Amino acid sequence: MIESLFVLSPTGKVIIEKHWHELIPRRVVDFFNDQVSKAMAEGEDVTREDVLPIIASPKYQLINVYRDGLTYLSPVTKEVDPMMVFEFLHRIPDIMQEYFGQVSETVIKENFVTVYQLLEEMMDDGFPLTTEPNSLKEIVPAPNILNKVITTMGATTSVSTRKMPNGMSNLPWRKAGVKYNSNEIFFDIVEEIDAIVDSTGKAVSCEAHGTIQTNSRLSGMPDLTLSFVNPRLVDDCSFHQSVRFNKWESDKVLSFVPPDGHFRLMSYRVNLPSQQNLPIQVKPSINIGANGAKFDITVSLRNTDGKAVENVVLTLPLHKSTSTLTAQCNVGQYMFDPVGKVLRWDVGKIVPRERAPVLSGSFGFGSASSEAAANAGYNIGVEFLINSHSLSGLKVDVLKLFNESYKPYKGVRTMTKAGRYQVRA
Amino acid sequence: MADFIKQNAGRFFANNKKGENAELLADLNSEYRDRRKDAVKRVIANMTVGKDVSSLFPQVVKNMQTEDLEMKKLVYLYLMNYAKSNPDLVILAVNTFVKDTDHVNPLIRALAIRTMGCIRVDKILDHICEPLRKCLQDDNPYVRKTAAIGVAKLWDLDQERALENGFVTILQELVSDSNPMVVANAVTALAEMQESSVSKDIFVVNVAIMNKMLAALNECTEWGQIAILTSLADYKPMDAKEAENVCERVVPRLQHANGSVVLSAVRVIMIFLRYIRSEDFIKGLIKKMSPPLVTLLASAPEVQYVSLRNINLILQKRPDILQNDVRVFFCKYNDPPYVKREKLEIMIKLCNDKNIDQILSELKEYASEVDVDFVRKAVRAIGRCAIMIDEASERCVNVLLDLINTKVNYVVQEAIIVIKDIFRKYPKRYEAIIPTLCQNLDSLDEPEAKGSLIWIIGEYAERIENADELIENFLETFLEENSQVQLQLLTATVKLFMKKPDQSQEIVHRVLETATSEIDNPDTRDRAYIYWRLLSTNPEAARAVVLSEKPPISVETRTISPALMDELINNISTLASVYHKPPKAFMGNRAFSADAVKKAAAADARDEEQIIGDAVLDASGAPAPKNAMADLLDLDFGSSEPAYTSPPVSSSKPANNSGPNYSADLFDMSTDMSGSSGNVFGGMGGMGGMGGMGGMGGMGGMQQQQTQHQQQAPTPARNDPFGDLGGLGGFGQPQQQQPTKPTQSSAENDLLGLF
Secondary structure: OOOEEEEEOOOOOEEEEEEOOOOOOOHHHHHHHHHHHHHHOOOOOOOHHHOOOEEEOOOOEEEEEEEOOEEEEEEEOOOOOHHHHHHHHHHHHHHHHHHHOOOOHHHHHHOHHHHHHHHHHHEEOOEEOOOOHHHHHHHOOOOOHHHHHHHHHOOOOOOOOOOOOHHHOOOOOOOOOOOOOOOEEEEEEEEEEEEEEOOOOOEEEEEEEEEEEEEEEOOOOOEEEEEEOOHHHOOEEEEOOOEOHHHHHHHOEEEEOOOOEEEEEEEEEEEOOOOOOOOEEEEEEEEEOOOEEEEEEEEEEOOOOOOOEEEEEEEEEOOOOEEEEEEEEOOOEEEEEOOOOEEEEEEEEEOOOOOOOEEEEEEEEOOOOOHHHHHOOOEEEEEEEEEOOOOOOOOEEEEEEEOOOOOOEEEEEEEEEEEEEEEEO | OHHHHHHHHHHHOOOOOOOHHHHHHHHHOOOOHHHHHHHHHHHHHHHHOOOOOHHHHHHHHHOOOOOOHHHHHHHHHHHHHHOOOOHHHHHHHHHHHHHHOOOOOHHHHHHHHHHHHHOOOHHHHHHHHHHHHHHHOOOOHHHHHHHHHHHHHHHHHOHHHHHHOOHHHHHHHHOOOOOHHHHHHHHHHHHHHHHHOOOOOOOOOOHHHHHHHHHHHOOOOHHHHHHHHHHHOOOOOOOHHHHHHHHHHHHHHHHEOOHHHHHHHHHHHHHHHHHOOOHHHHHHHHHHHHHHHHHHOOOOHHHHHHHHHHHHHHHHHOOOOOOOOHHHHOOOOOOOHHHHHHHHHHHHHOOOOOOHHHHHHHHHHHOOOOOHHHHHHHHHHHHHHHHHOHHHHHHHHHHHHHHHHOOOHHHHHHHHHHHHHHHHHOOOOOHHHHHHHHHOHHHOOOHHHHHHHHHHHHHOOOOOOOHHHHHHHHHOOHHHOOHHHHHHHHHHHHHHHHHOHHHHHHHHHHHHHHHHHHOOOHHHHHHHHHHHHHHHHOHHHHHHHHOOOOOOOOOOOOOOOHHHHHHHHHOOOOHHHHHOOOHHHOOOOOOOOHHHHHHHHHHHOOOHHHHHHOOOOOOOOOOOOOOHHHHHHHOOOOOOOOOOOOOOOOOOOOOOOOHHHHHHHHHHHHHHHOOOHHHHHHHHHHHHHHHHHHHHHHHHHHHHHHHHHHHHOHHHHOOOHHHHHHHHHOOOOOHHHOOHHHHHHHHHHHHHHHO
16 A cells, blocks of 8 residues: 655655545655655765665655656555555656646746545545546546636636546546547657677677657557567567457557557667667776776777667766866767766767777876776766667557447657666776 | 646635635535535635635535535535544434435435544444445445445444444455456455454455355456455465465566556465465466566566565565566666666576676676765675686676775775675785785775775785784774774784784784773773683684684575565565565564553653654664675674773674674564563673683673663664564665664674684
């Protein structure tokens, strides 16, 4: 049972307090804040992200999620499934994002009434109720210009009382009577690469996490079957509620009646072998001396099917004792943050067969340098994006439609980007 | 547009304090519907920022009678907030509520019954029963499923009334409802009620109920699936066939995007595996569980954390799972520390002779990170690998030597501590590296590292040419040393004397003299007396004691006793599985022993603020498992907590290599049951372990223990649920909160120290 929720500002102040069951006194938040500051005082490197997500107190177990500067804290008194609490707590900012376009203290304060209405609908007496954004939007109207205008003009906007909530049809995720003039469905296949690459360019660990984000604008009750050219690539997958699992097990096809609008049809994971050709190669060389180091980093393309790699950004966190840095690069621009001790190189777009971007320079340790600085390991975080490319090679084959007579337009886009991708120097 | 919204929001928060309520009052009574709605919104906005708008109660409630669903909801929101403070006024709303539960629109019926249940005021109970009964039997499943939760709400406030009105029976019937979502909610409500019921007969899962739940499982929402899977786990299958059948039905849930559904399914499968006999079937299930568990590691760090803690458990029960997936547990440099630590633990559990090279190169990589604590754990992990895998020990030692050559102070010290254990495990195999270790003598400033090196010097005194010089060197600061180092020095000197009597007669005499006359610490002093007496009365006996064969050590990767393991498997995906402690250890209503009752009384007497104020666990220390290795590493030396000096002897025979865990259990249990048994343990130990000779030492120990007990008494008394029961598993408790732990381990250490 998830009894209460406190949403805390970056300074630990309560922005939202919601009790679905009994009231939990606010002083639990003071205790929580104390624990957080205690944990963060343990070392200079300890950040808010490093604080444990479950903190015990004699009376409550403080389950908390920290996201975008806000803390979502749920104190529980009884044994609970913490994973469920986390899943639920993450839904709250997800849905606020969906409603307001962004999530911050200000946004919440500007939309208090909507937020409270949402929280009321998302939970009943500590049990999650409606958490599907599509269904929620039918019960709690999202703020938009039209709504505002109509309200101010004094006309009626409210959700019609005659509409049935989704929960009542046989397919809880799809409402009846959807109608479009042109029937279209779009699939966005986005693959994120999680990888640890060693300094020789070999992948120590490497996997692709894909999602098929779908936007369905189809009339009536379409029954779809989507097949892939090479479905056996997938090592693990999970589906939207609408997907018939048995069909996937037997035929490796996705058979489903889609919800209306945006939804995530499928998530999948593909283990990539360590000899996998990664699209981009980052070659760092860092020569550390007693007082500093010389470095150069080269980025080159490999295996992108001739496609350009965009939004390439490299981040190199340096040792805390680093005091000076000089560098030059032939492509893009770099920035050294002297407070956070992070070197960020914005490379931009890399086109195949153009000269390889290089960043070289040196940095020096301050007076308080030690063996630890000289021996510290370096990791480069890499971000990039490749359009119309799927690293795993998963490909949509055909989409078939049953139960309706129209011919839908099918759009498929693929994209590969770096997830948690890091190169060890 | 942003400006527009701001203006609009500004309207809700109009700063015009004076007369704001009056203005709202006027608007609430307005003849225009939208003006009224706007006013209600402003009232809610004021309410959310903590302004008192309770005086508007009658006017707001008047707006409840509307066909506008949003308006209705806003009023309901207001009602729920103020019902507690204005219970008399709630009666004003009751009629509308009751009327709404009869509304033609099922949405309104459901909303009314839902809200009524949320108004936790006694007065409303008199009016809720009839509407609730109607809604439970409503034609519309949406209303029925809402009403099902309504029963749980009523039960929470008044169990008698819920029983009298037959709601429990109706709810039990709803488990057979045709609509899967109604079934799921009925299960949710019943499970919740069962937990708080006295008779525990509200919801007992039998074959019929199980089949109903399985039928509903695929069709209900993710949250309903969690509820069903949780209840399914309580079912006791009649035979292997049935267990297999349930597992087959549950397996597809592993493919859910919601991590909680996945873990709940894993729990059912792990529990039902106990009943299944077919090896092939078991293998198949294990194989199917691996990929979803791996996928969970790509989620948010909190989800990763819970997954990792559970994977740790599952691995101890079923070591054959995830065998080929060690790579996914490799740490990213920006993983939060709590995730890194858990990953490290799992890497060690998955370590075998095939992947050891891969793991070693990872561990070496981690040793160059900036997080000192993590670096130390990585270095210790290398030692654990060496001890676990004989063939790889040389590679591990080489990695450790590389690390020593970095000269990074804390890495060197940690490596030396670890190498001491490798020497224990493989005596005489790696003597060649002793000179390298001795080169770092001057950089050691931590007692444990110093003690380790001194132990090595003493143990290999006959092979180290200048052993006497090295010992002499350490002895210069003998009096200033931490007692742990003093004890090691004493033992090492005696060993040196046994091995090279002619070189060191003078040293040993001087040390024993100093220790017995100038040191007040009873541990050190008494050990010196024992040695002295041994040496003077019977040198042969002394040799037998001091140079006796050391018991072998091993790394126990399964740190949990089988009984606790079973209980934890039953609790996969709960807080218990995160803490690796039985639920009763940290959740209120645990059975009190006589002693604990006293403690609880003491806790009650404390200032209310303190109830929250007393931290049981330090945030960072909480469930970080204190693993078997840590115990083993502690074996030879006093605990790292200088505050708790150790009793000189202990009962546990050193040959018990899984000793740390089991005796930890024993010891903590005894502390829990009576405050003094801990002392008895220590004192008895003196008698049993060493016979007459140890008697004197035992006395010293008693004294120590007594003072210690006084120190530790307040800790469990502070309503500290982890403190006294937490030790059951012999791990997982944060050191600072567990005075018993250091005592225990040092008790063992000391005995070994004598040799």
